[in-house]
Amino acid sequence: MSARSDAVLAGDLRAAARLMRDLDDGVAGAREDLAALYPKTGGAFVVGVTGAPGVGKSTLVDQLVAVYRATGAKVGVVAVDPSSPFSGGALLGDRVRMQRHAVDDGVFIRSLATRGQLGGLSRSTAGAVAVLDAAGYPVIFVETVGVGQAEIDVARMADAVVVVTAPGLGDGVQALKAGLLEIADVLVVNKADRDGADLALRDLTTMLQIAARPAWPGEAARPAPPVVRAVASTGEGTPELVRALEAARARPAADRARRRRRQAAAQVLAIVSEVTQDTAARAIGGDENPGPFAPTIDAVAARALDPWSAAERLATAATERR
Amino acid sequence: MSARSDAVLAGDLRAAARLMRDLDDGVAGAREDLAALYPKTGGAFVVGVTGAPGVGKSTLVDQLVAVYRATGAKVGVVAVDPSSPFSGGALLGDRVRMQRHAVDDGVFIRSLATRGQLGGLSRSTAGAVAVLDAAGYPVIFVETVGVGQAEIDVARMADAVVVVTAPGLGDGVQALKAGLLEIADVLVVNKADRDGADLALRDLTTMLQIAARPAWPGEAARPAPPVVRAVASTGEGTPELVRALEAARARPAADRARRRRRQAAAQVLAIVSEVTQDTAARAIGGDENPGPFAPTIDAVAARALDPWSAAERLATAATERR
Numbered sequence: 001m002s003a004r005s006d007a008v009l010a011g012d013l014r015a016a017a018r019l020m021r022d023l024d025d026g027v028a029g030a031r032e033d034l035a036a037l038y039p040k041t042g043g044a045f046v047v048g049v050t051g052a053p054g055v056g057k058s059t060l061v062d063q064l065v066a067v068y069r070a071t072g073a074k075v076g077v078v079a080v081d082p083s084s085p086f087s088g089g090a091l092l093g094d095r096v097r098m099q100r101h102a103v104d105d106g107v108f109i110r111s112l113a114t115r116g117q118l119g120g121l122s123r124s125t126a127g128a129v130a131v132l133d134a135a136g137y138p139v140i141f142v143e144t145v146g147v148g149q150a151e152i153d154v155a156r157m158a159d160a161v162v163v164v165t166a167p168g169l170g171d172g173v174q175a176l177k178a179g180l181l182e183i184a185d186v187l188v189v190n191k192a193d194r195d196g197a198d199l200a201l202r203d204l205t206t207m208l209q210i211a212a213r214p215a216w217p218g219e220a221a222r223p224a225p226p227v228v229r230a231v232a233s234t235g236e237g238t239p240e241l242v243r244a245l246e247a248a249r250a251r252p253a254a255d256r257a258r259r260r261r262r263q264a265a266a267q268v269l270a271i272v273s274e275v276t277q278d279t280a281a282r283a284i285g286g287d288e289n290p291g292p293f294a295p296t297i298d299a300v301a302a303r304a305l306d307p308w309s310a311a312e313r314l315a316t317a318a319t320e321r322r
Numbered sequence: 323m324s325a326r327s328d329a330v331l332a333g334d335l336r337a338a339a340r341l342m343r344d345l346d347d348g349v350a351g352a353r354e355d356l357a358a359l360y361p362k363t364g365g366a367f368v369v370g371v372t373g374a375p376g377v378g379k380s381t382l383v384d385q386l387v388a389v390y391r392a393t394g395a396k397v398g399v400v401a402v403d404p405s406s407p408f409s410g411g412a413l414l415g416d417r418v419r420m421q422r423h424a425v426d427d428g429v430f431i432r433s434l435a436t437r438g439q440l441g442g443l444s445r446s447t448a449g450a451v452a453v454l455d456a457a458g459y460p461v462i463f464v465e466t467v468g469v470g471q472a473e474i475d476v477a478r479m480a481d482a483v484v485v486v487t488a489p490g491l492g493d494g495v496q497a498l499k500a501g502l503l504e505i506a507d508v509l510v511v512n513k514a515d516r517d518g519a520d521l522a523l524r525d526l527t528t529m530l531q532i533a534a535r536p537a538w539p540g541e542a543a544r545p546a547p548p549v550v551r552a553v554a555s556t557g558e559g560t561p562e563l564v565r566a567l568e569a570a571r572a573r574p575a576a577d578r579a580r581r582r583r584r585q586a587a588a589q590v591l592a593i594v595s596e597v598t599q600d601t602a603a604r605a606i607g608g609d610e611n612p613g614p615f616a617p618t619i620d621a622v623a624a625r626a627l628d629p630w631s632a633a634e635r636l637a638t639a640a641t642e643r644r
Contacts, residue, residue: 052375123630168490258609264619267622271630272636273595275634280595287580298586300586301579303362307589308356308357309357314594
């Protein structure tokens with residue numbers, strides 16, 4: 001156990017923040033520190049909050065943070081923003097809403113951006129959650145924009161998943177594509193004071209009824225998740241959402257163990273994919289700095305080689321190279 | 323060159339459709355047939371159409387298909403839907419809108435669904451596009467729900483990328499997260515007859531001005547893409563969009579060659595990631611059918627091993643096992 005691991009376990013915020021950054025940047029020793037911390041994790045209640053852009057996830061998380069802070073618990077927030085060309089990272093607007101918690105020592109907010117083609121979303125998120133867990137944060141929210149597979153992978157790492165939708169996002173069915181229903185423990189119709197809220201709720205309820213909800217492999221079909229009507233900007237619906245979360249947290253021990261195993265599998269798979277893609281991207285290189293596999297890519301571009309054969313060669317070589 | 327490859331090259335639709343299905347299902351010989359076809363591809367103009375759920379992408383593609391069909395060209399459409407628990411695949415609603423083309427022999431529509439955790443989106447899309455290209459479709463639209471990295475990867479495979487947004491999707495900035503602006507050759511504000519359209523257009527224009535648009539590595543900053551105001555349901559804006567697409571198609575030969583190389587790299591990388599993840603998922607297995615790596619996952623779930631070390635072991639073993 002390194003001095004830094006000890007500091008994180010003792011709840012040292014600066015050490016925790018530094019470790020998260022070093023993990024993102026691939027600084028030597030950071031992975032080893034995290035591995036040392038890992039056996040001390042697993043105590044936190046990790047809540048994923050996901051949904052399409054613009055449904056009000058940040059405002060909802062802000063309300064949830066206030067509720068859990070009021071119980072005296074320290075609260076961690078990991079906000080995952082897809083890469084933005086504007087800020088090179090997290091968008092300011094989202095975070096501004098969290099400002100009332102920014103001066104609260106008991107709330108740790110970490111914004112993560114995806115790093116373009118090289119991925120890293122799952123690794124960074126898993127790293128930040130593990131560090132906060134080890135540092136003694138009993139409640140951790142992970143907020144993602146949940147339409148893509150990467151975001152679903154991240155949500156799968158949570159102990160409870162809140163899927164947020166809102167009226168006026170095209171039809172409700174569209175807003176809930178992407179397998180989000182499959183992973184939801186609670187559904188929230190936010191902005192429920194808007195026109196179309198009743199319609200959105202009705203659509204959602206119908207969908208839940210007609211949908212043969214696919215369970216995790218080997219699991220019997222679960223009952224439909226509760227649907228909460230909320231107006232995050234006023235706090236309406238927050239108590240109902242907290243109750244639903246606490247019900248999910250109190251699941252039977254056997255369910256909990258199975259879920260933890262699936263979380264582990266999802267996490268490892270996501271990291272495998274990212275690591276392989278990083279290595280492969282380095283092997284290809286860029287226009288200015290071609291890597292050893294650049295000629296293979298040239299052959300594909302010239303249609304002399306098909307991309308599937310190229311991918312096979314690259315996957316093998318990338319792993320051998322690591 | 324197999325009999326099937328010959329049939330596809332001769333424009334045999336049944337052979338083409340069968341090859342796409344066999345590629346998806348991993349039927350023996352399909353990959354070889356595709357590899358044989360690959361040198362004959364590269365002639366088609368591939369247009370990616372992407373954007374958040376509910377912005378009206380399908381209706382827009384429907385209009386574009388009508389315009390290109392009117393020139394006599396055969397048109398292919400590959401519609402990528404994230405997996406839905408309702409249909410086990412593509413959602414009916416989207417496709418219904420394309421029905422006016424369903425009876426037109428000159429339009430080939432292929433709906434693809436992602437296959438849950440195992441991925442396959444990039445492979446299936448690339449396969450369908452290559453088959454249509456080889457079968458002599460000079461224009462191919464690839465429609466994706468573009469908020470996740472997988473969808474961005476797919477869009478990167480296109481010769482021109484249309485990013486669609488609409489008023490009322492939360493704030494415009496939110497709707498355009500996820501690096502979509504980076505890859506857009508044309509931006510469309512659809513549903514421009516709705517309240518908030520002027521605001522959405524103004525936001526977008528401001529964003530384009532303030533954004534230091536990141537270029538592809540090694541490329542100088544490009545000028546901002548054109549913004550088209552459209553009402554896809556009436557056809558308003560379609561002529562402007564077609565003009566913008568044709569301008570993108572007519573890019574200089576050097577730019578075109580560079581872009582083809584990047585398409586090849588993006589395609590190969592996406593396939594590498596999918597292949598590795600498939601293999602890794604099989605190694606882990608499910609609750610009922612644990613694979614050789616199940617004990618490693620159990621160790622992670624029990625916090626005896628950290629997920630990063632597990633991923634490293636798995637990535638190495640997964641490749642050796644292939």
